[in-house]
Amino acid sequence: MTFFLQMLVTGVVVGSIYGLVALGFVLIYRASGALNLANGEFVIIGPYICLILMTAYKIPFFYALIITLVFSAVLGLVVERLVIRPIQNAPVVSVIMATIGLSSLLGGAVHMIWGHQTRTFPPVFPQTPINIAGVIITPVYLWSFIVVVFLLVIFSLFFKFSKMGIAMRAVADDRQAALSMGMSVKYVYAATWMIAAVVAAVGGVLLGNINGLSPTMSAIGLTVLPVVILGGLDSVLGAIIGGFIIGILQNLAGGYLDPLVGGGLKDVVPFVIVLLILMLKPHGLFGSRRIERV
Amino acid sequence: MRNLFVRESGNYKTSYSDDMKLFGTTGAKVKALLIVLIVLTLPLVASNYWIGLFTLCAIASVGAIGLNILTGLTGQISIGVGAFLGVGGYTSAILTSTYGLSFWIALPIAGIVTALIGGLFGIPSLRLNGLYLAIATLAAQVIILFVISRWDSLTGGTAGMVLNRPTIGEFSLSSNTGYYYLCAIILLLTILYATNLLRTRTGRAFLAVRDRDIAAQIMGINLFKYKVMAFAISSFFVGIAGALLAHYTMIVSPELYNFHVSIEYLAMILIGGLGSIFGSILGAFFITLLPVSLSSMIDVLAAFAPDLYQLLSAFKDFVFGAVIILFLIFEPGGLAHIWINMKKYFRLWPFSY
Numbered sequence: 001m002t003f004f005l006q007m008l009v010t011g012v013v014v015g016s017i018y019g020l021v022a023l024g025f026v027l028i029y030r031a032s033g034a035l036n037l038a039n040g041e042f043v044i045i046g047p048y049i050c051l052i053l054m055t056a057y058k059i060p061f062f063y064a065l066i067i068t069l070v071f072s073a074v075l076g077l078v079v080e081r082l083v084i085r086p087i088q089n090a091p092v093v094s095v096i097m098a099t100i101g102l103s104s105l106l107g108g109a110v111h112m113i114w115g116h117q118t119r120t121f122p123p124v125f126p127q128t129p130i131n132i133a134g135v136i137i138t139p140v141y142l143w144s145f146i147v148v149v150f151l152l153v154i155f156s157l158f159f160k161f162s163k164m165g166i167a168m169r170a171v172a173d174d175r176q177a178a179l180s181m182g183m184s185v186k187y188v189y190a191a192t193w194m195i196a197a198v199v200a201a202v203g204g205v206l207l208g209n210i211n212g213l214s215p216t217m218s219a220i221g222l223t224v225l226p227v228v229i230l231g232g233l234d235s236v237l238g239a240i241i242g243g244f245i246i247g248i249l250q251n252l253a254g255g256y257l258d259p260l261v262g263g264g265l266k267d268v269v270p271f272v273i274v275l276l277i278l279m280l281k282p283h284g285l286f287g288s289r290r291i292e293r294v
Numbered sequence: 295m296r297n298l299f300v301r302e303s304g305n306y307k308t309s310y311s312d313d314m315k316l317f318g319t320t321g322a323k324v325k326a327l328l329i330v331l332i333v334l335t336l337p338l339v340a341s342n343y344w345i346g347l348f349t350l351c352a353i354a355s356v357g358a359i360g361l362n363i364l365t366g367l368t369g370q371i372s373i374g375v376g377a378f379l380g381v382g383g384y385t386s387a388i389l390t391s392t393y394g395l396s397f398w399i400a401l402p403i404a405g406i407v408t409a410l411i412g413g414l415f416g417i418p419s420l421r422l423n424g425l426y427l428a429i430a431t432l433a434a435q436v437i438i439l440f441v442i443s444r445w446d447s448l449t450g451g452t453a454g455m456v457l458n459r460p461t462i463g464e465f466s467l468s469s470n471t472g473y474y475y476l477c478a479i480i481l482l483l484t485i486l487y488a489t490n491l492l493r494t495r496t497g498r499a500f501l502a503v504r505d506r507d508i509a510a511q512i513m514g515i516n517l518f519k520y521k522v523m524a525f526a527i528s529s530f531f532v533g534i535a536g537a538l539l540a541h542y543t544m545i546v547s548p549e550l551y552n553f554h555v556s557i558e559y560l561a562m563i564l565i566g567g568l569g570s571i572f573g574s575i576l577g578a579f580f581i582t583l584l585p586v587s588l589s590s591m592i593d594v595l596a597a598f599a600p601d602l603y604q605l606l607s608a609f610k611d612f613v614f615g616a617v618i619i620l621f622l623i624f625e626p627g628g629l630a631h632i633w634i635n636m637k638k639y640f641r642l643w644p645f646s647y
Contacts, residue, residue, distance in 0.1 A: 035425045086623045092424040093371045097564050098622045100557050105615025111608030222553070225429055233425065268440040271433040278418050278430045 005135045007255040008248060014143035015247020016148040017210075020203040021220055022227040023151065024196040024237035029233045030172040031192035034084065038101040039200055040221020041106035046072045047121075047208035048114055048202025056121055061124045065205060069198050076197025080190050103221065109240040111215050117151065118214040125209060151199065152240050159236065164191060172234065226270035230277050232287020246270050314493055315645035323551055333478050334609065337471040345470045347586060351479040353538045354578035356484045358562040360531025363488060365560070366569035368499065368502030368524035370419050371428040374435035378529050380442055380551030382536025388448060389547045397460030403411040405530045409437070412529020419521045420508045423507065432527045435556060443548040454547025457540055477538055481575075484531060488571045491527070500524055503571075532559075561614070565621045566628050573630030580629065584617065586608050 021043055028036045036042075046068050053064035083102055087094055125139045159165040170178040171188045181186055207217060227246045231238025254266040284287050307313045337345055357379060364370050382404045390402035415434040421429050443452050459468045460476070467473045491497045499520045502510035511517045540546045554585040558581055566577020588610055595605060625631060 029425075035428070083619055083623070087626070090622065090626060091568075092428075093365060093560075093568070094564065094622050094626060096371065096373075096425070096428055097560055098619055100560070101615040101622070103615070104557070104611045105619065108608045108610070108612030108615060112605050112612065115604075116608075132617055186612030222432070225432065229426070229429055268436055271436040274429060274433045275418070275437070277424055278426060278433075284422050 002135065004252075007251045009135050009137060010141075011248030011251035012244055013137070013145050013247070015244035016145045016240075017203055017207055017243070018195075018220075018224050018227045018247050019240040019243025020144070020148050020151065020206070021224045022198060022231065022243050023055075023155065023236065024200040024203070025135070025224065025228045026231075026234065026236055026239045027168075027192055027196045027199065029228070030236075031168050032084065032088070032189050033172075034095045035233075036196065037096065037098065037221060038079070038103035038106060040218035040226070041103050041196050042072070042075070042200035043108065043204040043216045044110060044213070044215065045075065045106065045221055046197075046204040047213050048110065050081060050121060050201075050205050051208065052081045052215060068201055068205065072197040073194040073200035076193040076195075077190055079192035079197070084193070085186070085189070102127065105217070107215060107218055109219075114215070116215055118212045121209050138210075140206070140209045146204065147202065148240065148243075151202070152236070155236050167179065168192060222268070223270065226274040228284075229274050230284055232284030234288055235284070237284035238284055238286030246273065249273065267294065297542055316489065318645045330482065333477070333482070337474055342470050347583065349470060349474045349477050349524070349542060350480045350539075352474070353535050353542065353584050354559075354562065355481050355575045356477075356538065357535030357559055358487050358566065358574040359484050360528045360535065360569065360580040362563045362566075362569065363500070363531070363561050364524050364528035364566075365490065366494070366563055366574075367504060368500040368521065368528075369507075370416070370524060371424065371520060372437070372525075372528070373428050373553075373556045373560060374415065374431035374433075375532055376551040376553060376555035377435040377438035377442075377554060378408050378412055378532040378628075379536035379539065379559075380546070380548070381411050381438060381529075382533030383540030383546045383551070384442060384449055386454070386459050386535075386537035387532070388577040390459055391455055393449075397458075401460075401534065401537050405533040408533025408536065409530040411528040412532070413522045413526035415527025416522045418524065420518050425529030431550045432553075432556075432594050435553060439548050439551060442551075442572075443632075452548055454545055454550075457543065457544050457546065458565045459541055473542060477542075480534065480538065484534075485571060485575075496520070496523065499593040558614075561618050564618065564628060568628065570628070570630035572633070573628050576629040581614075584614065588613055 024039050024042065026035060028034060030041075045197060046190050049071050050061075050064050050068040050158055053067055054060045054061060059067070063284050072281065079102065083098055084095075087098055090098075127139070129136045129138050131137075131144065155165075167178070167183050168190050168191070170181070170183060178188075204217075207220065211217065224243075227242040228239055229242075230246060231240070231242025250266050250269050253269040258265050277284060312318075317326060336348065340348070358447065361372065361375050364372055382472045385404040386400045389395045389403060392395055395403075418430045422430055430533070442449050445451075449455065459466055459473065461467065465472075467476055492501075498616065499510070499515045502513065502515055503520055504515065507521075510520075536551075543550075555639055562577035562581045564577070565572055565580055567573025567577070589606065590607065592603065592606055592620070621628065627634075
């Protein structure tokens with residue numbers, strides 16, 4: 001029973017980070033209909049900046065984080081302006097490919113600048129694990145869970161009440177109608193990419209605190225795809241809940257079935273779930289259905 | 295006899311059979327013959343190293359043409375090509391190394407097995423399109439590679455398997471030149487098949503599905519049949535390419551078929567030109583030769599900065615990504631479009647239009 005609970009709790013906290021990274025995907029998909037496969041690189045660039053600021057320039061964590069987030073916002077803006085906007089009206093495969101190209105480019109750049117060795121974050125959160133009824137939780141996990149829940153609330157309010165959030169929803173719903181109502185779609189796109197890059201950086205910093213930092217961490221960009229499919233590509237709530245579900249299922253499958261097949265199930269189970277979801281309910285749990293017209 | 299250099303100056307076709315001719319003018323026939331001759335005589339002039347590279351390019355071209363049939367002609371995105379290459383390679387490896395079958399039987403079987411598996415993973419395409427399909431094919435990639443690396447008794451697990459070069463009777467194609475001829479001939483056959491495919495009912499149905507699948511369905515095209523068929527035909531060629539590649543490198547292992555390979559093949563058809571057979575070949579050559587030229591560039595630069603070798607793989611990734619983005623922004627039609635523009639320019643040459 002304790003084993004089950006431990007797996008469950010680990011699943012929830014890992015899932016919360018998945019949810020956070022998935023949020024970046026969903027934001028961009030909602031606004032511009034593009035799937036950002038370079039999200040994984042967005043996730044690792046942030047913590048590298050943060051780490052350099054903290055170790056080389058001895059800036060306290062909080063200020064380093066602020067600078068990192070500003071930098072990420074600028075990165076998102078530059079990417080949107082230079083790469084995404086010129087191919088806005090290109091077919092889907094071109095947009096996908098552009099983000100893949102971007103991920104290769106950014107990944108290569110990260111490799112060239114910071115090398116391939118794993119770096120560890122200086123301890124930011126308390127190190128002593130918390131023991132709740134036999135289940136062990138590291139404070140980092142707890143913090144990431146809190147951050148994710150906090151961000152979920154913020155974004156729900158943002159989309160419901162703020163002018164920018166409503167503009168984003170309008171643009172996602174019908175770009176032309178939004179344009180003709182006098183909204184600046186360009187501005188909305190730019191803002192979306194900035195927010196998505198910032199969210200990715202937050203996820204990256206948390207992840208870097210848990211596992212240490214190495215260029216291979218960008219693989220989370222692909223790992224998180226099943227989450228967004230499960231939750232529905234255009235649903236913020238779906239991203240978070242999908243993150244929890246995938247995180248839990250992945251850990252349970254890893255814990256119980258791995259000994260049977262010889263390991264590695266953690267990476268495959270999400271994709272099996274994806275295939276099932278796509279066959280049975282292609283728009284995910286919370287995604288909106290689109291009526292197809294000729 | 296007419297002057298060979300005379301090109302058609304317009305469209306003067308008066309019958310359908312005229313329009314459908316593969317080689318419309320004597321010039322086109324001579325050109326095709328010349329290309330075949332150049333391909334076949336290349337080993338006489340090129341060095342062994344270059345023949346090896348050209349073999350890789352030819353194999354990649356076969357796979358790229360296969361992918362272009364699916365993505366360029368039928369509009370179904372697949373980012374799982376790497377795994378299908380793997381299925382082809384492993385099928386051939388298992389049949390030749392474990393069961394001792396001849397390469398000449400294993401090669402078509404590898405294609406057929408890949409076509410079956412490709413068709414199976416093509417079934418979701420009926421309900422999915424665009425991004426969702428891309429992710430479904432990515433899932434296919436992950437699942438297939440997992441099965442390959444865990445099915446130890448059949449595939450040798452992560453260690454992989456060792457293969458031999460094919461033989462014709464007593465004669466083994468172990469030299470680069472021999473294998474080059476094999477790949478070049480298969481590439482020519484693939485080109486011929488793909489060109490002809492475009493001119494049939496099936497090819498036109500593919501185009502209709504690409505342009506608007508629901509409209510195509512209303513016009514009486516069986517979507518299920520043609521989508522699965524596109525996946526199967528495409529996977530057949532990818533499987534053949536996988537088997538050829540496996541027998542060329544003489545080893546198969548799961549990490550040779552990872553996500554990066556899928557991206558490379560997608561980049562080939564995008565940089566070459568979506569829906570263009572000639573473009574697929576240009577793209578395959580471009581992407582295959584890009585890392586080679588980067589390596590030689592680094593070799594030159596390393597004389598000044600010896601640290602550069604450590605950066606090589608990262609630098610390749612960086613340039614690869616930059617090239618993809620630049621092509622998408624500045625020449626979405628790809629290399630094939632550049633080629634057509636050049637031809638147009640020279641057709642009218644001293645005049646601008």
